Amino acid sequence: MxxxxxxxxxxxxxxxxxxxxxxxxxxxxxxxxxxxxxxxxxxxxxxxxxxxxxxxxxxxxxxxxxxxxxxxxxxxxxxxxxxxxxxxxxxxxxxxxxxxxxxxxxxxxxxxxxxxxxxxxxxxxxxxxxxxxxYEEFQDRVGTIINGVVKREEYGNVIVDVGRGEAILRRNEKIGREAYRPNDRIRCYIKDVRRETRGPQIFLSRTDPQFMAELFKMEVPEIYDGIIEIKAVARDPGSRAKIGVISHDGSIDPVGACVGMRGSRVQAVVNELQGEKIDIIPWSEDMPTFLVNALQPAEVTKVVLDEEAERIEVVVPEEQLSLAIGRRGQNVRLASQLTGLDIDIMTEEEESARRQKEFEDRTKLFMDTLDLDEFFAQLLVSEGFTNLEEVAYVEIDELLVIDGVDEDTANELQARARDVLEAQAKAALDHAREMGAEDSLIEFDGLTPQMVEVLAEDGIKTLEDFATCADWELAGGWTTVDGERQKDDGLLEKFDVSLEEAQQLVMTARVLLGWVDPAELEPDEEEIEDGEEQAEG
The missing domain is CATH 3.30.1480.10 (NusA, N-terminal domain)
Structure with a gap:
């Protein structure tokens, strides 16, 4: 018509x-x-x-x-x-x-x-x-839970009717070997919404750690109200999970609130997650304390944290090792995800053997370089001395506290240590010059002869060469590749040069060469005031 x-x-x-x-x-x-x-x-x-x-x-x-x-x-x-x-x-x-x-x-x-x-x-x-x-409607709902009805399954992916559109639950986002039939009701986490030519694509998940966090928010009113906060979640979907919680009200136990009367609250979440076992852990700002809690049910004897490397060493009794590691490494893997740290677990025997090896190496160092007998070298190590620099430049009073050491002996020890250090420095300097290291680098303040030797061995022989280095090339660092942290060795890392110190050395070299205006490095008054306000806040 x-x-x-x-x-x-x-x-x-x-x-x-x-x-x-x-x-x-x-x-x-x-x-x-x-x-x-x-x-x-x-x-x-x-x-x-x-x-x-x-x-x-x-x-x-x-x-x-x-x-x-x-x-x-x-x-x-x-x-x-x-x-x-x-x-x-x-x-x-x-x-x-x-x-x-x-x-x-x-x-x-x-x-x-x-x-x-x-x-x-x-x-x-x-x-x-x-x-x-x-798109606008579902974009606003990313990060929340939605209920839907299964329409069909395509190549392992589940197509879900979510009311005003269709969403997809991919095969790798399902828990274990979950199977759904048409018209089954399903609860999922909206992970992502993308605008595509054929219409908005809504991607769901049941394996995302935040799915469990949102379930707890639905089951535990204190979490919804903000009294209890979920600080970290780690999951091995369908098998085991760990969740770190903290209470902002001293009168409320965060773990007890999440467990509920006779376990009713946590059981509701477990049922939704196909029987996934959940460890609820009290959060602590002190990372070693939190890690000890996260490794439960294993008992931890000792924890050593390396904040710069974001690694932590954990010592456990021999009989607790398998429990701490967990089946197929599950327990330690989840604890690592929860804390964001790489975890090295060793038994008390392994740690004792390592400490004994360090003790023997330091004893041998003092025996060979200072011409000491074994007993005297062991005394130095027992008192906490780890290298020649500490012996050479420590206050003499710290040597006098060692049994059998008088003032003459202490002075003789320091003189020997300084002679060895000077000889080592001269040898390193001569070697660096042989390899072509120039005076501009040798005389640069902040670099020891041994550092100059290492730099020259790597082809860095002038101040200009040094000024082109990145701070991480000198101090080392960590790189994440495919979700795994990998160590980047630094040229000066063995000299305990931090990233900040390396950055300062490189910038000083660039200023000396005229590459950088010193005025550009000084913060203006507004930046200083902002920094002071943040420090006060």
């Missing part, structure tokens, strides 16, 4: 009906109708004409207008939609470049083909509006 411009109220009624059905703004449907009517008019009057249609939102009356723009003579290309200043004077009093002349034209009657074309335009616009609404 032909649709004419006279069907005024019908246009508005149709727009409202479509908008109501698709749950979108009626204005968007009217705009689509205006565009489709304009297309129909162009097919009637000429495609080169600039024809626009405006539908009155109250009466439904469609007004067809032809628009012509005033352009420079040399820019005139489209005679149907443009005109020169001279031509415009026939219609306008004082035409200027860029002015438009609008005239109303008779409405057109849409034939069957034009009506079909108009229908396609309207449907396309409605689809786009529907997709935008769907």
């Amino acid at each position: 032909a649709i004419t411009s006279a069907n005024q109220l019908e246009l508005l009624q149709t727009a409202e009906a479509v908008a109501r059905e698709k749950m979108i703004d009626p204005g968007l449907v009217v705009e689509a109708m205006e565009e489709s009517l304009a297309r129909a008019a162009k097919s009637r009057y000429g495609s080169e004409m600039d024809i626009r249609v405006s539908i009155d939102r109250k009466t439904g009356r469609a007004t067809f207008t032809r628009v012509r723009t005033v352009v420079e003579d040399e820019d005139l290309e489209n005679y149907q939609a443009e005109m020169t200043v001279q031509q415009a004077k026939q219609y306008m009093a004082d035409p200027q470049i860029g002015d438009t002349y609008v005239e109303e034209i008779p409405p057109v009657e849409m034939g069957r083909i034009a009506a079909q074309s108009a229908k396609q335009v309207i449907l396309q616009k409605v689809r786009e509006a529907e997709r935008d609404r769907q």
Whole structure:
């Protein structure tokens, strides 16, 4: 049936009906109708004409207008939609470049083909509006739990009806060997929403650690209210999980609140996660304490934290080793995920053997370099001396506390240590010069002869070479590759040069060479004030 411009109220009624059905703004449907009517008019009057249609939102009356723009003579290309200043004077009093002349034209009657074309335009616009609404709605719900109904399974991926659209639960986001049939109800975590050409794609997950956190938020009112906070979650989906919680109210036990009366709260989460065992752990700002809790049920004897390397050594009794590591390394892996630290677990026997090896190495060092007997060298190590520098430059009083050491013996020890250090420095310097190290690098303040020797061995022989180094090349660091942390060895790492010290050395070299203006390194007054305010806060 032909649709004419006279069907005024019908246009508005149709727009409202479509908008109501698709749950979108009626204005968007009217705009689509205006565009489709304009297309129909162009097919009637000429495609080169600039024809626009405006539908009155109250009466439904469609007004067809032809628009012509005033352009420079040399820019005139489209005679149907443009005109020169001279031509415009026939219609306008004082035409200027860029002015438009609008005239109303008779409405057109849409034939069957034009009506079909108009229908396609309207449907396309409605689809786009529907997709935008769907994307905005689900984008706001990322990070929350949604209930849906299973529609079908495709190659292991589950397609879920989530009300106003479909979502996908990928095979690797399912717990264990979960299987679903059509019309099964399912609860999932909205992990991501992406805008794609075929419409918004909603990706669900049941293995994401935050899915468990959100389940606890639903089951434990104290978490929802913010009294208890979930600080960390680690999961081995379908098998075991650990969750770190802290209470902001001293009168409420975070672990007890999450467990619930007779375990009712945690059991509800366990049932949803297909029987996944959950360890609820009290959070602590002190990382070693938190790690001891995280390794439960294993008992920990000793913890040594290396904050810079983000590693932690844990010593456990021999009979607790398998419990601490867990089946297939599960317990220690989850504890590592929970704390964000790499964990080395060793038994008390292994730690004792390592300490004994260090003791013997240091004893041998003092025996060989200071010409001491074994007993005296062991005394030095027992008192905490680990290297020649400590012996050479420590306050003499710290040597006098050792049994059998008087002032003359202490002075002799320090003299021997300094002689050895000077000889080592001279040998390192001579070797560095042989390899081509220049005075600019040798005399640079902050580098010892041994450091210069190591740099020269790596081809860094001038101050210019040194100034091009990155701080991590000197001090070392850690890089994450495919989710695993890997150690980057630094050239000066064995000399205990920190990342900050390496950065300072490199910047000083660049200033000396004139590559950097010292004024640029000084923080301005606003930065200093901001830093002071943050420190006070």
